[in-house]
Amino acid sequence: MPIVNIQVTREGTTPDRDSVTAEExxxxxxxxxxxxxxxxNKPLESTFVVIDEVDTxxxxxxxxxxxxxxxxxAAQKAAAES
Amino acid sequence: MPIVNIQVTREGTTPDRDSVTAEExxxxxxxxxxxxxxxxNKPLESTFVVIDEVDTxxxxxxxxxxxxxxxxxAAQKAAAES
Amino acid sequence: MPIVNIQVTREGTTPDRDSVTAEExxxxxxxxxxxxxxxxNKPLESTFVVIDEVDTxxxxxxxxxxxxxxxxxAAQKAAAES
Amino acid sequence: MPIVNIQVTREGTTPDRDSVTAEExxxxxxxxxxxxxxxxNKPLESTFVVIDEVDTxxxxxxxxxxxxxxxxxAAQKAAAES
Amino acid sequence: MPIVNIQVTREGTTPDRDSVTAEExxxxxxxxxxxxxxxxNKPLESTFVVIDEVDTxxxxxxxxxxxxxxxxxAAQKAAAES
Amino acid sequence: MPIVNIQVTREGTTPDRDSVTAEExxxxxxxxxxxxxxxxNKPLESTFVVIDEVDTxxxxxxxxxxxxxxxxxAAQKAAAES
Incomplete structure (x- = not known):
């Protein structure tokens, strides 16, 4: 009977996408x-998963x-490496 | 002071609808x-309800x-009944 | 497939109780x-309910x-009625 | 490591707006x-904040x-003041 | 920046346990x-996971x-198999 | 009508405490x-706040x-500074 709520930002994993794909x-x-x-040992049929996409x-x-x-x-990292 | 969060899939209850209606x-x-x-015994004015519609x-x-x-x-059921 | 999260304060409905009873x-x-x-029209077997009791x-x-x-x-109400 | 979820109705703070602005x-x-x-004493880099805008x-x-x-x-208040 | 909330019942995976172990x-x-x-592609350091154990x-x-x-x-299943 | 859920680890802000104090x-x-x-502009009486303390x-x-x-x-930081 698990419930898993996954919150992620509404972004794509490649530049041409602006959100998570159905396959992902x-x-x-x-x-x-x-x-x-x-x-x-939780049976698959007893598990709910909800994906919540959040604007950045x-x-x-x-x-x-x-x-x-x-x-x-990113700027801090660049400054530290320069 | 209850808070009730209701998560449902974004679907209609009849074929011509694609989400929960305002009346529902x-x-x-x-x-x-x-x-x-x-x-x-929680007074109505102390109860919040939030309905979250989730894409299928x-x-x-x-x-x-x-x-x-x-x-x-549905396929398993049909197979079991045939 | 609904999921209902009910958050309530950890209190009893009668003075002798300090939380919600199993029957409630x-x-x-x-x-x-x-x-x-x-x-x-959500079948009972597709609905999860989770009750979260929160300390006052x-x-x-x-x-x-x-x-x-x-x-x-309560004090404001008493003052208004006096 | 705090996570703060803020749920608010999808409304603007001025008549010309219909939701919370990026600045807000x-x-x-x-x-x-x-x-x-x-x-x-939670460091800023260890705090996540998620704002969830909910239709009225x-x-x-x-x-x-x-x-x-x-x-x-509002009607009750007006009646009480009249 | 994902946040994953996992809600499970407070139960052990073996008879001698009454809740999820630290290892699990x-x-x-x-x-x-x-x-x-x-x-x-979410870096590990940007992912929060919270496990919420709920009384049965x-x-x-x-x-x-x-x-x-x-x-x-279980009773329905036993009846169907007898 | 905002609802704010604050999830924090069950820890004290000083060594002698093991959780958040009532004052905090x-x-x-x-x-x-x-x-x-x-x-x-959300009136105080329309805002609910729930604090959820989570075991580490x-x-x-x-x-x-x-x-x-x-x-x-901490070990990575110490190694970087040595």
Whole structure:
């Protein structure tokens, strides 16, 4: 009877995509359900998985909107390596 | 002070609809709030209800995306009855 | 395939209890599941209900911990009626 | 490592807007993250904030959809003051 | 930046245990984080996993408390096989 | 009508404490509610805040249980500085 809620930012894994594809969602559902079967013996038919896609403006990290935080971290990294 | 989060797939209850109607949402809100009043004496004004509609691609059951799982279960049932 | 999360404060409905009883939880589970069957034709076997009991210190309303807010509202009401 | 989920109705703070602006979301992210740093010493880089905007039809209070509940409360207030 | 909430009933995977072990929790955390790395290229350090253990009385399925529903399904299965 | 769910690890802010204190919870409730009043004009009486304390074994980051991840990061930092 597990319920797995997966929250991810609404982004694609390649530049030409702007969100998670149906195939990627199916892979997440399959992977999580099989993990719960393997680790906790939970039958697949008793596992719900819900994927919640969140706009990047609606996701905060480091006190900043997600994309702004990423730029900040990338700039810090570049400065440290220069 | 209850909070009730209801997650349902974004589907209609009749073929011509593709999501829950405003009337159905109002019926869920009324029903859940009155249930909490009846069972736990929670005043209606202290109960929040939030309905979250989830795309069927984003909902997994049985290790599969929802619609695929339904087709699988329907096929199994048909096979068992033939 | 609905999932219903019910968050309530960890309190009893009578002075001699300090939390929701098993019978009350069963009544909530039954009532919510049947409501989803009635309003959205969701079969009982496809509905999960999870009840989350929250300590009153961990619940805030009106900018205050729950019990403090209740005392404030009760005092305001008494003052208004005197 | 805090996670903060903020659920709000999808509404603007001024008549010409129909949802929360990017600036307001950034202010919520900043404010919550700094609050957790101040109160619980949680570093900003260890705090996730997710803002979930909910359609007003999907939000219930007082056993009614949100906007209907607001109209009811406003009418009661007006009647009490007349 | 994924957040994964895993809700499971508070039960052991063997008769002598009454809840998920630390090792099993670590396996779930590892498995889910690596799945998100593999499917969506999410770095491990940007993934939060929270495991929520729920008392069986607090979990409903089929309109019944979890353990009662299991007994009902087991009885139906036994009857169908006799 | 905002709902704010704050998930934090069950830890104290000083060595002699093993969880968040009532005062710290009250400060979080006050701070978040006032933030929503300031940024989105949400009246305090329409804001619910729920604080969810999670055992450190039940929280994963970087593919590891929280405390193990912290030790790993601390060791990496020490190695980088030596």
């Amino acid at each position: 969602k199916a892979a997440l559902i399959k992977g999580v359900s099989e993990l719960l079967l393997k680790v906790l 403006d609606n996701w905060g990290w480091g006190g900043l909107p997600a994309l702004e935080y990423r730029r900040k971290v | 949402k109002a019926a869920l809100i009324k029903g859940v709030s009155e249930l909490l009043l009846k069972v736990l 691609d984003n909902w997994g059951w049985g290790g599969l995306p929802a619609l695929e799982y339904r087709r699988k279960v | 939880k069963a009544a909530l589970i039954k009532g919510v599941s049947e409501l989803l069957l009635k309003v959205l 210190d961990n619940w805030g309303w009106g900018g205050l911990p729950a019990l403090e807010y209740r005392r404030k509202v | 979301k950034a202010a919520l992210i900043k404010g919550v993250s700094e609050l957790l740093l101040k109160v619980l 039809d999907n939000w219930g209070w007082g056993g009614l959809p949100a906007l209907e509940y607001r109209r009811k409360v | 929790k670590a396996a779930l955390i590892k498995g889910v984080s690596e799945l998100l790395l593999k499917v969506l 009385d607090n979990w409903g399925w089929g309109g019944l408390p979890a353990l009662e529903y299991r007994r009902k399904v | 919870k009250a400060a979080l409730i006050k701070g978040v509610s006032e933030l929503l009043l300031k940024v989105l 074994d039940n929280w994963g980051w970087g593919g590891l249980p929280a405390l193990e991840y912290r030790r790993k990061v």
